[in-house]
Amino acid sequence: MFCTFLLLVMAAAPLRAADWFPYPVLADGQAASYQPLAAASKPWRICALLPHGMDRYWWGVAWGLNEEARRQGVQLGIYEAGGYQYPDMQWAQLTRCIQLGADAYVIAAINTNRLCDDIGLLHKAGVPVIDLVNRIECAGVTARSRVDFATMAKVALAYIVRHSQGRAIRVGWLPGPRDAGWVADGERGLREALQGSAVTLVPGGYGPVDRSSQALLVRDLLTREPDLDYLLGNAEAAAFAAQLVNSNRSRYHAQVLSFYATERVLKAIEDGLILAAPTDSPVIQARVAIDLAVRALESKSLPGLVSPQIEMLDRQSLERFDISRLMPPGGHWMIRQELPE
Known part of the structure; x- marks a missing residue:
């Protein structure tokens, strides 16, 4: 069994960044085939905030963010707060990105409303904020890449x-x-x-x-x-x-x-x-979030909510599952990186 699993992991490794799309999603509740932009028009600076980097779920999210940022030619900072017990750290990391003048934000929030004041100010300033995975209940969110x-x-x-x-x-x-x-x-x-x-x-x-x-x-x-x-x-x-x-x-x-x-x-x-x-295909959610941020920055049309289709995995269905939707290739760990100034 372990050998079979290793083959699944290794099979994800040679995939090119472009191979993830078009991808079946629900876009504002309607079945759609998601097609991201070919590339950003300029190297926008995007700040991504994650709750932690302690498990492979968030390793996959960080990898998906980084891969799509690289594919589209934008700069990316990835910050993780260290755990759900540290909402103040996530707020401090948001403050850091605001000081660095990020063009857009992708946020997997520790709780639903801790960052609302800052998100409201960003919205007033015309700065896009993308809700990733965890659900934010704040006025001013531009779009959402998450599954219910x-x-x-x-x-x-x-x-x-x-x-x-x-x-x-x-x-x-x-x-x-x-x-x-x-x-x-x-x-x-x-x-x-x-x-x-x-x-x-x-x-x-x-x-x-x-x-x-x-x-x-x-x-x-x-x-x-x-x-x-x-x-x-x-x-x-x-x-x-x-x-x-x-x-x-x-x-x-x-x-x-x-x-x-x-x-x-x-x-x-x-x-x-x-x-x-x-x-919930977290790697895909992350890739979509970067694309939504770039679309918002470039005033292109974008859906309000994009959700990969949910799939139940057991020993039978696992044989057909594309594991690159869930985790990075072998040898990749949690990505943490400062937003370039």
Whole structure:
């Protein structure tokens, strides 16, 4: 199994930057084939703010941002705040980019409204701000490149219901940091999907999406609720829970799912440790965000919201999945770089 996964990773390596488009998306709710600009008209300076660089999800986002910036010929700064517990650091990094006079901003926000005052000022100054992945609820956002995590959670729960053949089940839930927009969206989606179902949701608490924090939450949840049928969580929670459950099958029998995919989650699916996960194609979201920023800077038409199509990945569908949508080629790690002056 591991050899198969390595082949998937290596297959992503030789792709050229231009090979990602045209790409099937929903643009303002309508099915479309996304075609980015061939190149920017000048080397615009774009500041990208990410919540952290601790897992492969955000490595893929950073790589997608950098590749599309390089393809279009724009300059890019990439900053990560160190974790969802550091909203003030993200604000400080935004302040730094404002001081550097960035032409546009791509922001994967730590929470939905911490940066609203500054985004409002940027909007008044005619500076584009692109909402990437996490959801910003601020006036003045120019366009959005993200998937609704409510839909991600609904897709994951629908898979669980099909897998359980509709019987009454108890599902543990470990979403991630309390104030993140994508967590709030995921919980909204679950509330809607649970209506009329035979599923009982068992909350496991909130916490940063680092391994140690999520390990504590997983252990606590399974200690309190050893008879869960399924556990659905963020990627770090799912990865740790899969190891714990599969090493203690005499005590736990929960099937584990992640409600988004990372390289580690895909490896665990390949190995049969995690049942499934939906993917929001974060590399594609990042590439689209750069293109939206350039379109806005050059006063070209652009949609308000672009969303890659969500796909549920399990051992069967993983064989057909283009892994370059999710993560960088082998040998690429988190990209952090100062915006050129």
